Amino acid sequence: MEIRIGDIVRLRKKHPCGGDQWQVLSFGVDVKIKCFTCQRLVLLDRGVFERRVKDAVLRGDASASPAAD
Numbered sequence: 001m002e003i004r005i006g007d008i009v010r011l012r013k014k015h016p017c018g019g020d021q022w023q024v025l026s027f028g029v030d031v032k033i034k035c036f037t038c039q040r041l042v043l044l045d046r047g048v049f050e051r052r053v054k055d056a057v058l059r060g061d062a063s064a065s066p067a068a069d
């Protein structure tokens with residue numbers, strides 16, 4: 001699956017807050033994602049991230065991404 005910055009993805013593992021949707025903030029060797037429910041930032045190894053992604057909820061697009069902060 002091709003992941004782009006701004007994408008909203010669903011992970012197999014839920015955050016302790018109960019949320020399972022995350023917004024991709026940066027994508028490189030490490031992937032920085034933000035929990036959509038509690039806004040907590042998490043940094044994951046790219047390989048770990050790719051294994052945990054279940055599906056993309058919303059494809060990121062500069063013009064369509066939700067206003068950040």
Ligand SMILES: [Zn+2]
Pocket residue numbers: 015016017018019035036037038039040
């Ligand atoms: Zn959370």
